[in-house]
Amino acid sequence: MSNKNNNPAWVVLKFGGSSVSSLDDWNNIGSIVSEYLQQGFKVALVHSAFKNITNQLEALAQTAVSGHYQEPLNELISYHLDMAQQMGVDDTLLTPWIESVQSVLQNIHQSGELTSPLRARLVAHGELLSSTLGAAFLRKLFKDHQRVEWLDARQLFVAEDEVHNNINDRFLNAVCHPRPDEKLANQWAEQFDVVLTQGFIASNKSGETILLGREGSDTSASYLAALLEAEKLEIWTDVAGMFTTDPNKLPEAKKIQQINYDQAFEMAEAGAKILHPRCLSTVMPYNIPIEIKSTHQPQESGTLINKDDGDSKWVKAIALKQQVPVMTLLLGRRGQQPETLQKVFGIFNDFALGCELLASTKESLVVAVETSNSIYSNEILNELSVKLAETCRSVLLSHSAIITLVGCQSSQALWHMMQIDAELPEQWLLLSHTSSDHHLSFLVNDDDALDILKLLHEHLIQ
Template sequence: MTQDNQRPSWVVLKFGGSSVSSLDDWNNIAQIIKDNLQQGVKVAVVHSAFKNVTNQLEKLAQQATSGEHEELFAELKQYHVEMAQQLQLDNSLLTERLKALGEALSKVSTNGKLTSQLRAEVVAHGELLSSTLGAEFLAGQLKESYQTQWVDARELFVSEVEANNNLNDQYLNAVCHPRPDHALSQQWADKYDVVLTQGFIASNEAGETVLLGREGSDTSASYVAALLEAKKLEIWTDVAGMFTTDPNKLSEAKKLEQVSYAQAFEMAEAGAKVLHPRCLSTVMPYRIPIEIKNTHQPLETGTMINGEETDSRWVKSIAVKQNVPVMTLLLGRRGQQPETLQKVFTVFNELELGCELLASTKESLVMAVETSNSVHGEDILNELSVKLAEMCRSVLLSHSAIITLVGCQSSQALWHLLQIDAELPDQWLLLSHTSSDQHLSFLVSDDDALDILKLLHKHLIQ
């Protein structure tokens, strides 16, 4: 094994869809890469599909079930041709990729039904198309001094089927467990200065394309960082870091200079969209620091996420997750007998839905339903209600908001809540905290969520 001080030094740079969708963006990316290369490190780039393309592909896949996708497909092809022209690249680079996408859509049309496997195959083309152009652009920008190489992420990462994974999760919310590969790190370093690969996609043991869940490019970047045991992972996006709350929802949000792995994980789990929680759990064992920066303002200081824990008596951030489908199940006198609970979770599994157990009593369950990685539309919630009603005394479906306080012990956060001298909601639908005691969450009416967020931010953030 190569000694630590002889290993090549890698920095992993991840760029989201809003950071890769114009010539200005790619000029910024090229300069960021050059700045890193001039510091004597090798650079691995992971990036997303162009902005809004993933959503378009999702829609295309749905339209293809009835053969009504040709118009949108033509628009998508034209968009990528125009991106190639903007980057001053030959659009023939896209020919094989677009042909493969057309073949995938034809499979959906022939099948007449959108399966998880077909959805993954279609949607993965967003990253394949964008990275094909991105790699060619960088090769042109860096060719005088540096060697660039495109790598297929599906050859790097193979998903593992975890216990109780339904078919939907296996294809659309897949999980990989990369380990440092020092031989590969050295092999790449000997041949290349910059390696570019895709976010969001991997393969399974059968060689089929799988997805890592929405916002999965962060996860891909952390996989690459772990594989190379990188000295740093940089997440480049359209905001300069993590904030005390979503700045798009509250202008008073303040940028955080430093956050611990645990705090960042809790924030991401609670709905902060800057970072995917799975990204953190991958790099934490190797103590790889993460910095979140703004592609459009590269000189601005971002947020550093590392292992530095600081005790705080105050709430550090407030996350809000809105329009959450919440299922309240009244189970009857038998309550939470093992066979009843097994039947409930079997229904979720059959419908290829995820769920999060929010709270339970002797005779009831309150569960949030995870639909973001489902192949189904909103009507699946009605089907879920009908099936659960066959085994429960009563089923209530509602849409609520989850507000989460992160940064101090739950008991301390609750104490701060009680000190607020202002009008709070008359009804807190649910209060819960994790075993790690790192956050306090409560369920509130979706209509009241933003007003509550503003009030809490004013009183709890110092």
């Protein structure tokens, strides 16, 4: 199949960790790829680490400082050797990456500290190990009938150097800016039928390994879709689409058949786990549609995300983010002075933590701390509190939940809420609404959050 310029058409398929971690998964992947090849497409795969491996590598990085890492390392190696056996591929293909893991662990131990560059180098091995086996499986499956090529994502995506970013952001939460490359797309199409690369990893201009932030495989897939100006990007995961709310928290959640880019972006920003916001912002300028589907139920329809959806008069989805750290900063009479605010938000930046202004008075700020950052932890949160206390009169830390209504104008959403004939919480703190006026968020008590979610879903979702 060719696109409108008579160039070979590409489809990009992203498979998450829960979709690549068994032989059944890989048989499904093989069938999905085969179907697209039969339709005349060229296929590009973006591959996550096997399930839970990124977390294991993060833990291994911590233990490497003390040097007590051999036992968990052996478990990690055994897991991948077992996966190679399950998939029926040569496990010696893993040897270079296993040796590389051991080398990085030794470097961490010798340096006596876990730096961001070393952490990125180590954690990147999850994708390098799994994608090596994935490419071998597809080569075995297609034999000489289709040309399968493994590509190193660090050669494809290079982050821009942004001087205002701190070292943690530069190495653990980097951003790339790919542009369509017609020459590259045609060159690959001439040489290969299937290309397979890694999610989550990239490089900087010095050639060092960097990470794109947690859940960064979605971002990698969107980068590749933009680079190839693909006909379509498919996100294959363990659920068949986006839902009106998290079905794990509310079984009554309904699948959304179609949603536009802006609404999906608002959901992702509000904490919906299916897509990373960067994934959407990368493909939107090129109108590349995204479909979210389930690897375990490949024939079931998913959710289509594109630009073709008009305004709704009803709430389309409700996102819930729980256990959000909320800091109340008492700043004193000069709290709203520019120099004071600059110091406060400069501290957040130093810790590479995002924040959102919830409410303010002349003497205080209420701020929610973004917890999806790769380096977030309770220890870092405590260090942040101590540092803020040097500037603020006092720092009060609590945990709350944020409920976000997406899909219609905020005034329309408020009107619908006023029609609810049921007992609502007595106090709501209006959090924010976007310039598009299609996003309305509230801060609520975390203990009441699920009950409130159920009530709002019952009355606001049609």
